[in-house]
Amino acid sequence: MPITDLVPPSRRQEKGVKGVFSNPLMRLLAINWLIGFAATVLIFCGLLLTNAAGLQDLIFNSEEPWIPMALLFFGLLITICSVAMGAAVMSLPKDD
Incomplete structure (x- = not known):
């Protein structure tokens, strides 16, 4: 008998991405990763467009x-x- 049969059907998790x-x-980590990705794109483009410290020229x-x-x-x-992900985890409510 496989070990997965020991878990009742109501407690089984769906497989795959879902x-x-x-x-x-x-979900919290994925959402905050996307926020970090968007911030990275903005900062990267801002650094290149403003030529901060001659970075674009270099x-x-x-x-x-x-x-x-x-x-x-x-x-x-x-x-x-x-x-972004660390800030999200650190701001989770603390259980006593």
């Missing part, structure tokens, strides 16, 4: 400008999404 997003914590004068752009974008993505 099952993952039925968990409220996963990037577009390199031989392959997509490499520093990718490094900057993914560095910002990891940092800002982590901050």
